[in-house]
Amino acid sequence: MAAAAASRAARVGLLYDERMCAHATPDGEEHPENPERLRAIWRKLNAEGVASRCVVLKAKEAEDKYIASVHSNNHIKLMKEISSKKYDSSRNTIARKYNSIYFNKGSSESAVLAAGSVIEVAEKVAAGELRSAIALVRPPGHHAEHDEAMGFCLFNNVAVAANYLLNDRPDLGIKKILIVDWDVHHGNGTQKIFDYGSFYPAEGDASHCFIGEEAGKGYNINVPWEHGKCGDADYIAAWDHVLLPVTEAFDPDIILVSAGFDAALGDPLGGCCITPNGYALLLTKLLGFAKGRIVMALEGGYNLRSIANSVFACAKVLLGDKFTFSSPEMQPFESTWRIIQAVRNELKTYWPVLSSKLPENLSLRIKPSPIELYTSSDSEPDGEDVDELSGAVSSVNVIQFADDAISEHLSKMKLDEENLAVKTASSCSAAEHHPTDSVEVDKDGSVVLSKRISDLSLAWRSDLSRTHVWYASFGSNMWKPRFLCYIQGGKADGMSIPCCGSRDTSSPRGTMWKTVPHRLLFGRSSTPCWGTGGVAFLNPEMNYNEKSYVCMYKITLEQFNDILFQENRLVLEDGKNGNVVYPDSSLVDSSEVEFMSTNKAIHLEPIKDSWYSNVLYLGDEDELPILTMTCPSSDIERYKSGELPLVPPSKTYAATLIKGLVEGKQLDADGAASYINAAAARGL
Ligand code: X5A
Ligand code: ZN
Secondary structure, three states, X not given: OHHHHHHHOOOEEEEOOHHHHOOOOOOOOOOOOOOHHHHHHHHHHHHOOOHHHOEEEOOOOOOHHHHOOOOOHHHHXXXXXXXXXHHOOOHHHHHHOOOOOOOOOOHHHHHHHHHXXXXXHHHXXXXXXXXXXXXXXXXXXXXXXXXXXXXXXXXXHHHHHHHHHHHHOHHHOOOEEEEEEOOOOOOHHHHHXXXXXXXXXXXXXXXXXXXXXXXXXXXXXXXXXXXXOOEHHHHHHHHHHHHHHHHHHHOOOEEEXXXXXXXXXXXXXXXXXXXXXXXXXXXXXXXXXXXXXXXXXXOOOOOXXXXXXXXXXXXXXXXXXXXXXXXXOOOOOHHHHHHHHHHHHHHOOOOHHHOOOOOHHHHOOOOEOOOOOOOOOOOOOOEOOOOOOOOOEEEEEEEEOOOOOOOOOOOOOOOOOEEEOOOOOOOOOOOOOOOOOOEEEOOOOOEEEOEEEOOOOOHHHHHHOOOEEEEEEOOHHHOHHHHHHHXXXXXXXOOOOOEOOOOOOOOOOEEEEEEEOEEEEEEOOEEOOOEEOEEEEEEEEEOOOOOEEEEEEEEEHHHHHHHHHHHOOOOEEEOOOOEEXXXXXXXXXXXXXXXXXXXXXXXXXXXXXXXXXXXXXXXXXXXXXXXXXXXXXXXXXXXXXXXXXXXXXXXXXXHHHHHHHHHOOOOOHHHHHHHHHHHHHHOO
């Protein structure tokens, strides 16, 4: 009986191999794409008893000849030798030539195993030995191009496996492959590798207008979100109205999923909010095609808990566990419907099933803002009109190979290196490059770290660089030299670690002081920068008996986001490589600002557990909004209950506030000291 049940249940492959954890930053520097990602998923699947229900497989090396169907011989040689002794002294320098790449002594082995592992499971699924499979691989692959590593990817694992099935295993009868790339980032590598046409320098190639070239026309579908806040409802809409109709018409023999989980709720890079159940539903909808032959290969995904829970949900789907999907509460964004309609228009000549117009009533549905209100207000969140561009791109590559191998590869585009010297006092629009990479000491003694910034998606930056706001500081940022560290990078007196600064290092356009009717408090017991002692927060609740000093700086909304990233420790720095990884999407754009101007506050869902996740609107000055960032009201409750400690500031931290107030001519030294002491003593 048990055996019969087991054979009726889907045979699901699960590939995990500790050897793919060998790829790591060279000196243990923090990086989102790190070995713990695989381990976190593996631990979860074991703890939940899911791994034991799967056919567990070990990694296998990819043979060069298979990798060569996708990558140049030079690229293969370099990736395979980069970990050898010969490269010990040049490894970091070579890594820096790429966008968002590091190498160590384990990189070569991991990369060859990642590609080989996807081949391995794809072969077993295509052969019918397994019904479906999940390959837990790293480094990821979908950004890697013919002759180029980028975006944490060395070899394009999924593209290598697809070519293997099509070119090297005619016996398996796989003629049509659907690649679904649900990673939040654009699968530029996969797109280019399977693009027949080769002559278009692909600036902005994540556009829905890229539908493939020549014989491949209609076989590349991009669904480029206009902002980074899409969730289950948006992805399901793209599935129902683009992907699934095309899949039905295409009728693939197998589906390879470039399964990045960085569109997951809680991801530090993505900013989207797909839930584990959302992923389960997206996957369930695909299971209806290709006789359920699905191969999932891990791509991105950087929140360990989110990726573990998401892969767990997907594994249960593949194993045939029953899910009950309640219809999502959220509706897709208005922009989601607009994008889906545009994609359908673009492709309807190739896929007649997309010809019909979406029903009128669909396009009118609007998603409520993903926020929490903190200051009392009777107005409900309105629908928002979001037309900001940001990084989230979901792409679907549909590939059909009539016969032979891929044609000449695309001429390389140059979105690769975004370099920035911190002290370059130019405004830096997304298009500008500052090819400096060094450490200097500024004349006033502060350390200036020049850095390479690697963002694959920068559209939101150029947009928000045109909007100005007043940023109101009430803590150490009241002292201008300290504040400037958040703009220009480096550290000022009293700080023990440097800041990475904003991408736009231009100085504030104005400075101005004010008092606001909010209570100043000091909470949390220590910080990496200031050591033991509390740091400043404003109670988001207004209180007309209070008067707190704020120093306001007129800066761009892009700079404001960079301050938010830094305050909430969302910028990852890799000291050795000098790489700085910012989140790929903004936290506050014009739609949030507009929302706040009627509702006073917005709690930033993607960083809801961070210290400064609550942005307050404090009024206008010069017709520009005054914004500050503080803790959410829920933290105020935790301070009141004693769950979070109210702690007076350290001497150095207090000294910084006092310097700000004195140099800003708000109070004399004694007055400033008693202002701080009173705030620290008062409690809540
Ligand atoms: C595989 C993947 C992301 C690279 C982002 C660089 N790469 N800013 O998610
Ligand atoms: Zn990604």
